[in-house]
Amino acid sequence: MDSARITVDLGALAHNHAALREAAAGAEVAPVVKADGYGLGAAQVARRLWDEGARSFYVARLSEGEALRTVLPDAAIYVFDGYLDGARLEAARLVPVLNSLQQVDAWRAERPALPAALHIDTGMNRLGVRVEEAEALKSLPVELVISHLACAPEPEHPLNALQAERFAHVTSLFPNARASLANSGGIFLGERFRFDQVRPGISLYGGGPCERPDARIRPVAIFEAPILQVRNVPSGESIGYGAAFVADKPLQVATVGAGYADGVLRASHPRGHAFVAGEKRRLLGRVSMDLIAVDVTDLPVRAGDPVELLGPNILLDEAAAAAGTTAYELLTRLSSRAERVYRA
Secondary structure, three states: OOOOEEEEEHHHHHHHHHHHHHHHOOOEEOOEOHHHHHOOOHHHHHHHHHHOOOOEEEEOOHHHHHHHHHHOOOOEEEEOOOOOOHHHHHHOOOEEEEOOHHHHHHHHHHOOOOOOEEEEEOOOOOOOEEHHHHHOOOOOOOOEEEOOOOOOOOOOOHHHHHHHHHHHHHHHHOOOOEEEOOOHHHHOOOHHHOOOEEOOOHHHOOOOOOOOOOOOOOOOEEEEEEEEEEEEEOOOOEEOHHHOEEOOOOEEEEEEOOOOOOOOOHHHOOOOEEEEOOEEEEEEOOOOOOOEEEEOOOOOOOOOOEEEEEOOOOOHHHHHHHOOOOHHHHHHOOOOOOEEEEEO
16 A cells, blocks of 8 residues: 555445435435535445435535536435525526525525525524524425424434424425425434435434444445554654654554545544554554554554554544544545545
C-alpha cells in the first residue's frame, strides 16, 4: 500500500438501506445524499441506492441537486435550501423545500406550477416557517410537508415528543400533502415519528441512529493508510509536534501516511486509535497534516503495511467520540486526497 485510501463498501450501504427500510415499516425511505454523499461520493452512493429501490433523494444545495440530476434522471430530488433560483430549479426538475414566507411568496409569484415542499419549524429554530405561520398557509398546494428533529439520537429527550405533536397538528392543515419528519434516529423512535416518508442520512453511511455503534448498521467507509517508517523510541523521548506525548517506556512506533489533510481529525489526540496487524493500537502524539504515529510495540509490521483508521475495527461512532465530535463531521471531513475505491 503506497497512499491513503477510502474503500466505500456499497454492499454495506445496501444492507443499511434495507435495515432502515425495515425499521421504517412501510414509510418511503428517501436517502439524504448532501455533502457529496456525506463525503463518500454522491453519484456512486445515489446510483446504488436507486438500484436498491430508493426513488426520492435530498440534497442541501441547488448545485448538488443539479449534479445529482445528471446521475438520476428519473428521481425526485428535494433541495433543503429551498426556492433560491426558480429557473435553475425548473430546468433541473428539482423540488424546493420552502423555508420561509418570503420563499413561499416568491414561489407563488414566479413558478406556482413547480412542485414544492414546505418546511415547518417544530422546535429546532433553524430553517422553516413557524407553526403559527403554517396555519395561515393551509391552502398552499405543496406536495410534501417536512420538519426536522433536533434530538432524535436521544430517545428520551422531551423535545422529540413535542416536535411530533406539533408536526401532527401541522399535517392536519395539509390533508393532500405527504408528511416527513424522521431522520436516521427518528426512524427508530416509533410509529408516531414515521409518517409517509423518512429521510435517513448518517445511518446509511455507517453511523448508529443514537450516535453510538449499532449492530443493525454496517460500516461503509474503510479508511486505510500505509506505514511509511517503523522506529524505536527510547523511554523519555517525545513524539510529534509540541512534545505532547512522552514515552514512559521503550516503544516501537509506526509513522503512518495520513493526517488531518486526509481527514484524520487533529482532535483525535490523545484518545484515538488505529487497527494494525490484528490489534487496536493508540495514536501517539499530535496528528500532523500528513502523518500520524501509532504504537506498534511487539507487532510484526513493516513499511508498506496498511493501517485501518476507520472501518470494521475502528467504528465510525467510536472514532468520532474519540475526537470529541460526531460521525457526521468525521465523514464529511474525509479529504479528496485519499483515493476513493468503490466495492460492490
